[in-house]
Amino acid sequence: MTKNTRFSPEVRQRAVRMVLESQGEYDSQWATICSIAPKIGCTPETLRVWVRQHERDTGAVMEAHHR
Template sequence: MNKSNKYSPEVRARAVRLVQEHRSEYPSLWSTIESIAPKIGCSAHTLLEWVRKHETDTGLRDGVTSEERDRIKALEREVKELRKANEILKLASAFFAQVELDRKLKS
């Protein structure tokens, strides 16, 4: 389920910077975002997500940073692969143990 990145990182950074620079000119963050989003060509909700992500990544907002999120995803993939490998090894071990028992019984 990959999202296509319609906007380049430069456009996102510029949009977030514009929100930060003009935040004091508007009564709320949302009104700032509603004003700037059409100029960038994105929805206000999308721009709000970018702003929140930037604030989290820079430590202005609590939460998991993008770097930490990427590391967690990589670790989850690794755990999944290791579990598969363990299952394969368990099945192979059981198979060879049964073969060994059958060989001893026939002797």
């Protein structure tokens, strides 16, 4: 089992969606990620990687990322 199989694609998508939906409630994207990661059961760094991958996949650059 590789380390990429611990979380299903559905869990990853939900976690990224939570970051996107909650980013206005925090001072920075990192603060948002740090708040959500424990709820998912992953590290903030893991969630940050998922968010960055989502940005690359969709061509989206989140406004909070540029603060």
